[in-house]
Amino acid sequence: MNKDWEHTLSFWNQLKDKSIYLGCSGGVDSMVLLHLLHSLKVKLTVLHVNYQLRDEASDADEQFVRSTCKRLGIPFQVKRIDLKSTLENGGNLQEEARTVRYNWFHEILENNSNNRVALAHHQDDQIETFWLNLARKSGIMGLACMKHEHNRIVRPLLDFSRAEVLKYAKTHSIEWREDQSNSSNAYRRNRLRNVFIPELDNAMPSLRSSTLKLIAHFQETQSELEEKTHRYAQSILEEGRLLISTFDLFSREERVELLRQLNILPSYSERLAELIEKGTRIEVNTPLFSSIVRDEQQFTFLRKKKIQHHLIVEEVDRLPSSFSKDIAYFDADKIQGELQLRPWKIGDRIAPIGMNGSQLISDIIKDAKITADIKQQQLVIHDDDSILWCVGLKISRNALPDSSTKRILRCSIS
Template sequence: MVACSGGLDSIVLLHLCKFLDLDFGVLHCNFKLRVDDSDKDEQFVTKLAETLTVPLFKIEFDTQKYAERHKLSIQMAARTLRYRWFKKTAVQQGFKYVLTAHHLNDTLETFLINLSRGTGLDGLTGIPEINDIFVRPLLPFSREEIENYATQNSIEWREDQSNQSTKYLRNKIRHDVVPKLKGANEQFLKNFETTRIQLSKSQFFIEAEARRIREKLFKTQKNGEIHISIPKLLKYGDPKVYLYFVLKDFGFTAWQDMAKLITSQSGKQIFSATHRLLKNRDILIIAPLAIKKAPIRTYRIEKEETTVMVPIGTLQLKNTTIIQPLEKNTIYIDQQKLSYPLIVRRWEKGDYFYPIGMKGKKKLSKYFKDEKLSLLDKERIWVLCSGTEIVWVINYRADDRFKMLPDTKQLLKITLAT
């Protein structure tokens, strides 16, 4: 399918596809942004599709309303709307690709925009020739070459007057910056393309090296976290050079913050839209953001209850006379020492208990530090309480005050099943 606005570039692409006798359809969006001109563009593309005898698929968008609702710029709103619809329509109609008419000047403008905002290699390599189902066959050609082709072949197109306004950064670069660069060196556009190709090759090499680093250093845990040894990471040299490429698949793009985290104190973290990156001593931990946190509430366990669901699993309570080898998720306690109802809650600052096997009481915060638990580990910890006293730091350590003794008459086995 060919995305066609009615402008020079997309009209030339449309004619080229017809000249090559390709099997294609035409996609046109009316964004309702330029009063009568938007409708005239649609009419122009409709007539051309009829003349070329190719199927046309068109849609109207209330772009202004969408931008306001989603707090986007008009340009970003239009881009989001059209690409989403392009892909949906191509899939529905059984087409493999969507062709767009981006050319060399577009790539240069994107390069300069990204450069002005601050960017890495991704932003300096311009617009990709192929991205998912989107293909851009005109990228090697300048706008001047495309216009010459149109003129020589008597091809008509529509001019978008909004492209002349310099209130948008892209137009300002197009009309004010690029002409000066070309005036300083008539080979500027050609030299830029050569440089862009070299940058793309460099990026390809760095991406391959980043994959090698990930394969060697990423250690996936049972809970889905990824652990990275900082000492091993530093053996690859200055992390500012490669850390962005190693972590960008998790949404992290601010390489300065990522590099700074390495030398920060334990417990510091940064966030992307989907993940968090946490330093825990000499380890970096990548963990997905929770879609929804467990509600902050308490769970009551009455004496007669044998199964209680809590956010970290299911607590199973059973009277027993048989003691099996202890596991992390199981405790045996003297039931007669309990005050019902039992309470399950998140641990809180100031909590303390008497760890079984240790002397005296200890604050949970100190216990966690001694156990070298990460911030993520601590966020997942719940405690089982009898009245105000902690019976069990669930999945970690029971309290000495409730342990079974030789004269214990009622033995209660509590297991956390996940």
């Protein structure tokens, strides 16, 4: 492993003041990385996930990594999960296992900005990932595969082949555990590793280096896309706006990358382009944004907001002599179930005082000329049957007090 060892040392010198959490299965790759990191005397903690998929063998893997860490004086953490039970109602085993461990990794990264997670992916893993993503019709991001460092996850063995990792393990008498499932061709990645790629290497020996050059090219292109779109993504996160004229100047790949940085699916790049010609709004339903609205000159990215308001319901003796748009009064006996407060949503209707039939809440908001950024905060009060109050705008006629009312409820928002 001498050819890239200087690069590896330089890489870790940049991280010497970080807390490194190593994902370690007990296999040869992660045990080699454990040996390397221990030799470099980094501040190290080892993480192991026991999926309990192979009964005694899974427990033996855990015990092997645990005892190695105890012998070396390295802190050890384990996450145990019964993955078989989790998948009883269906699902992809490898994808679910990946989700479990990466969720754990991200929890650790969120605990402290000084933390880094180290993983033992090597050059052969990189090539397998390229072919898998190519088969999935991935874009530039997918074909760029794995970086040495991305989002505080580091992969220092990417420059080394599986053969080099194995040679290092034997040279340094490193012990490891064999996962028998790696020899099964039931999984797509294993079929690539055990059958497809070896046959290609035999038929076309130069294909390996060509694949690595392609990955390097896609990584360079991806970095350029990230650099070009980053400031626009940050502007959207801070201000919630993007000029349509700016969006028009982006290539398809730049639009996809911009949305990726906002955690919005790539398919929405086409929908945004269509929105310029027709329509005013698309729902995106991401963890951060609820929808994107087109005005004449810009897209407005509407954030999801937690309701921090509370419904206050009080019983009163009589109606006031004058009314306020911020307070509504209802006949308690006409209310079906309980009164509840929530944000309005598309399709909501109310039967307003002074008109026959019902009216869309969206039309009421439009008539009130409420701006797009305030529009998403509009609240409604409803019972189990219908909306009774579009707060501050219109009240339903369905539960109004009259001369026969015995109990009057006064409703307001705090």
